[in-house]
Amino acid sequence: MFDQAQRQNQSHLLPKRLRHYISDAWFKWRLLWRMDSLDMSTSTVDINRSVDDLVQDIWEVLDTAFTSAAIAGAREAQMRCDVIMLDGNAKNRRTVCAAALAATSRCHMLGKVLRHNCPCTPKLGSQFCAQHNLSKAQDDADMKILNHRLPNSEQPELLLHVRELHGANREAWVAEKIVPDHVLAAYWRELGEGKLAQAAMRRDKKRQKRHAGSALATSSSSSLRSFADSTSLQLDSASNDLLAVSCSTHKETESCQRELAKTAGVLCVCLSSGLILMLREIFGSESLSQRYLCLSALKAALPECTTVVHDDACHLYKYSERRMGESAHAAALAPPALRFVCDAFHMAGHVDPWCRSVCDPRSAENSTVLEGVRTSACEFTFTWLSAYKHQTKHMNQFGFRFFLLELAWSHNRVILNGGYGFPDSSSNFCGDMPSQDVERQYLPAMKLMWEEVDRLFDPVRILGRTGHHLAQTYCTRAAHAEFPYTMHLLSMMCPLSNGARVAVFPTSPSPLVAFCVNVNYAQTRKSSMTAHADGITRELDLAIQQQVTERVSQEPDESHESLEEHPDGIPHARAPRPPPHPRLRSVTISRATPEEWFNRCAGDYQQILNAAKLPGGIGKWGGRQWFGVLGNLDEAYDFLTSFGLASEDGKQDAKKHSKLNPHQSALNKLLQFGTAARATKTAGSYGEGASQTRTISLGVTCNMHPTQYIPMERCELGSHQVAAKERFLISSGRPVQPHQDLPDD
Structure with a gap:
C-alpha cells in the first residue's frame, strides 16, 4: 500500500485513507460480532457494502435487542426499575441533511407520526444529502408543491397542495404517496432552505444587537405546524404546551434550538445504577414531542416504571396529561400512572408554585419514592459519553447510532458484572454511583469544599454591604457562585x-x-x-x-528644533x-x-x-x-x-x-x-x-x-x-x- 501510494504520488493521502480503512474494518468487525452474539446469521452479510447500509438492514433488531438485554439484566440483578432518569445529551450529535419534513418517526403504540428533517448525511460542501441535492435540478417536473397539511383525524396521511406546470395549471390537495419522489425532494429542500435563511437572518440581527422580529419566528413555526391535530405530533411544541407552567426550563427557546443541519444529540434513559436502557436520536431541539415518543417506547418495554426523573419534568407532565385521553397507552404515560419528578440538581430553575409542590424531589411524597435513587445518573453517564463527540460528529446516520449503542452495550456489561464497584453506604452525596465515576470526578472532595464555603463565607460581614452588592452583581450576571x-x-x-x-x-x-x-x-x-x-x-x-x-506632551523636544529662513532675512527657530x-x-x-x-x-x-x-x-x-x-x-x-x-x-x-x-x-x-x-x-x-x-x-x-x-x-x-x-x-x-x-x- 505504501509503495503504491508513493508510485502514484499520493502518499499525502495515505494517513487519511488508513484511518478510513481502520474505522471501516472496526465497524464491520463489531457488527459481525454483535450479530453473532445475538444468534443472527452472518453468512449473507456482504462486507463490501457500506457500514451505514449494513446497519440499516438490521437496526430495528439491534435497538430492540439492546433495550431488552438491558432490562433483563437489570431485573436479574434486582435493580430498581420503577424509577428511570431521562435526559438529553447535546454533545454527541452529527451533521444531517437540511431538507425539512422529509422523514418521519412513528409510534405504533400511540398511533402518532412525527415529521422531522432528513436524517441522511449531506454531501461534501453542501447542506443537503445526495437525494435532496440533486432535486434542485429537476426542472422538467410536471407539478409543483405549493403547501402542505400535516395528518389529521380525517386524513391520516400528509396532504400536499400541488399545481400542474404544463397544460391547464390545475391545483388540488393530494396524498403524499401519489407525488413523484423528485417533486417531494425538491419541496423538502425548499422548506429547508427557507428555515436556513431565516436562521441566518436571526443571527445577523443578533450581531447588529437588534431583536429578531416576532413575525419571522411565528411564520417559521406556523408553516411547519399548520393543520396538525391528534394523529400527528409537532416537532416544535405549541405555545400552550410551553406556557403550561411558568418555569423557563423547556428546551425549545431560540437559544436552545440547534441549526437545521445538525441533530440535537441523543435522549438517554438510565437507571439509578447508571445502566443505560435506551438511546434515541433527536432533531432540531430536545422538544416535548420527541421526549414523549421516547417515554412511550420505554414504558412499552418496561411496564413496571412508575416514576420519571427529568430536568424539565413539569412541562413533560403537562404535555402527557393533555393527551392522556387519546388511548390506553397514552393514559399509561400520564399522571397518576406515571409520577414526574425534577432532578434535584436542576430544581433551582423551577419557579412555578405548582411545579414546586408536585415535581420537587424534596417533597415528602417524592423523597420517599426517590430514597436511595441517584437522580443525576444521566449526568454522570454523559461525562464519559461526551468524550466521543469529536468522533461522532462526522459519522453517518446508522454508523452514529450503532457506535453509541456499542458504547452503551459495553458500559452496561461492566455495570452488570460489578466492574465499577460501589462506594461505602456512608457516602450520601454519591448514592450508588460507580466508584470509578466518583474517583474520576472527585465529587466527595468538591462537596466538602462547597460545604465549607457555605458555612464560612459570609459576604456581607466580610465585604460589607457595598462590596457584597458589587460581587453579587457580577456573579449573578454570569450565573456563578459569589x-x-x-x-x-x-x-x-x-x-x-x-x-x-x-x-x-x-x-x-x-x-x-x-x-x-x-x-x-x-x-x-x-x-x-x-x-x-x-x-x-x-x-x-x-x-x-x-x-x-x-507626560510626554509636556516634555520639550530639543531634538526636533531647527532654524528656518524668515522673509526678512533673519533666521528664526522653527516651532518644535x-x-x-x-x-x-x-x-x-x-x-x-x-x-x-x-x-x-x-x-x-x-x-x-x-x-x-x-x-x-x-x-x-x-x-x-x-x-x-x-x-x-x-x-x-x-x-x-x-x-x-x-x-x-x-x-x-x-x-x-x-x-x-x-x-x-x-x-x-x-x-x-x-x-x-x-x-x-x-x-x-x-x-x-x-x-x-x-x-x-x-x-x-x-x-x-x-x-x-x-x-x-x-x-x-x-x-x-x-x-x-x-x-x-x-x-x-x-x-x-x-x-x-x-x-x-
Whole structure:
C-alpha cells in the first residue's frame, strides 16, 4: 500500500485513507460480532457494502435487542426499575441533511407520526444529502408543491397542495404517496432552505444587537405546524404546551434550538445504577414531542416504571396529561400512572408554585419514592459519553447510532458484572454511583469544599454591604457562585494598585499579590471571569496610555528644533514638532514562557516600545510606567505545566515529577517579594540593582477542573518540593443554574 501510494504520488493521502480503512474494518468487525452474539446469521452479510447500509438492514433488531438485554439484566440483578432518569445529551450529535419534513418517526403504540428533517448525511460542501441535492435540478417536473397539511383525524396521511406546470395549471390537495419522489425532494429542500435563511437572518440581527422580529419566528413555526391535530405530533411544541407552567426550563427557546443541519444529540434513559436502557436520536431541539415518543417506547418495554426523573419534568407532565385521553397507552404515560419528578440538581430553575409542590424531589411524597435513587445518573453517564463527540460528529446516520449503542452495550456489561464497584453506604452525596465515576470526578472532595464555603463565607460581614452588592452583581450576571467572583475581584485590585505594598507582618511591607484559582466543573461559566478581567485591563491600559501621553506632551523636544529662513532675512527657530505617540505594552499577560513571565514582572521592564524616539530617550522613559501586572490565564494548565506544577499528559510519573523545576523558586520569590531578576553574559539581564527597590503588585486569575486540581493538591501530579502551590488562593462554589432565582438580597 505504501509503495503504491508513493508510485502514484499520493502518499499525502495515505494517513487519511488508513484511518478510513481502520474505522471501516472496526465497524464491520463489531457488527459481525454483535450479530453473532445475538444468534443472527452472518453468512449473507456482504462486507463490501457500506457500514451505514449494513446497519440499516438490521437496526430495528439491534435497538430492540439492546433495550431488552438491558432490562433483563437489570431485573436479574434486582435493580430498581420503577424509577428511570431521562435526559438529553447535546454533545454527541452529527451533521444531517437540511431538507425539512422529509422523514418521519412513528409510534405504533400511540398511533402518532412525527415529521422531522432528513436524517441522511449531506454531501461534501453542501447542506443537503445526495437525494435532496440533486432535486434542485429537476426542472422538467410536471407539478409543483405549493403547501402542505400535516395528518389529521380525517386524513391520516400528509396532504400536499400541488399545481400542474404544463397544460391547464390545475391545483388540488393530494396524498403524499401519489407525488413523484423528485417533486417531494425538491419541496423538502425548499422548506429547508427557507428555515436556513431565516436562521441566518436571526443571527445577523443578533450581531447588529437588534431583536429578531416576532413575525419571522411565528411564520417559521406556523408553516411547519399548520393543520396538525391528534394523529400527528409537532416537532416544535405549541405555545400552550410551553406556557403550561411558568418555569423557563423547556428546551425549545431560540437559544436552545440547534441549526437545521445538525441533530440535537441523543435522549438517554438510565437507571439509578447508571445502566443505560435506551438511546434515541433527536432533531432540531430536545422538544416535548420527541421526549414523549421516547417515554412511550420505554414504558412499552418496561411496564413496571412508575416514576420519571427529568430536568424539565413539569412541562413533560403537562404535555402527557393533555393527551392522556387519546388511548390506553397514552393514559399509561400520564399522571397518576406515571409520577414526574425534577432532578434535584436542576430544581433551582423551577419557579412555578405548582411545579414546586408536585415535581420537587424534596417533597415528602417524592423523597420517599426517590430514597436511595441517584437522580443525576444521566449526568454522570454523559461525562464519559461526551468524550466521543469529536468522533461522532462526522459519522453517518446508522454508523452514529450503532457506535453509541456499542458504547452503551459495553458500559452496561461492566455495570452488570460489578466492574465499577460501589462506594461505602456512608457516602450520601454519591448514592450508588460507580466508584470509578466518583474517583474520576472527585465529587466527595468538591462537596466538602462547597460545604465549607457555605458555612464560612459570609459576604456581607466580610465585604460589607457595598462590596457584597458589587460581587453579587457580577456573579449573578454570569450565573456563578459569589465566593469565586469575590476572589477574582480581589486579584483585580492588585494590577490596579500600581505597586502598592501593605505592612501586614512586623518585617518590611509586602507587595499586593493574589494568585487566585477557581476550581469547578465544566459548563459552570468559569470563563466569564476571563472576559471580565479583559474588560478591566482594557480600561487600565487606556488610562495608562493617556497618563503617559500627557507626560510626554509636556516634555520639550530639543531634538526636533531647527532654524528656518524668515522673509526678512533673519533666521528664526522653527516651532518644535509634536513628539511621537508613545506605544505601551499591556499590563496583562495571557500566555508566556517562565522566562517571559519573570521579564514582564521585573521592576525595570521596558514598557514603552518606542521610548528611544520620545523626548529624553531611554534615560527618561526607560523601565516601567505602571507597577501593576495581571495574569489573565483562563485555564491554568499551560502555566502550571511550564513551571512543573502539573504534568503535560495529566498522569502521574514518579521519576519525571521528582525532579526540581528551577523556575519554581523564582516563582516563589515573585509571589513573596514582588520582584524578578535574571543575569546572563549574552542573553540579557533584568531586575538587578536599583530596580529591585520598586516592587510590582501582581494579580493572577485562572480556572481549573477538579480532575486536574485535586491530584495536583495531593502532590500526585507535578513537582512540589518548593511548595509553590501553597501560595495559591483556591476558590470554588456550588454550581448555579442560568435560570435559577435571583438572590433575595
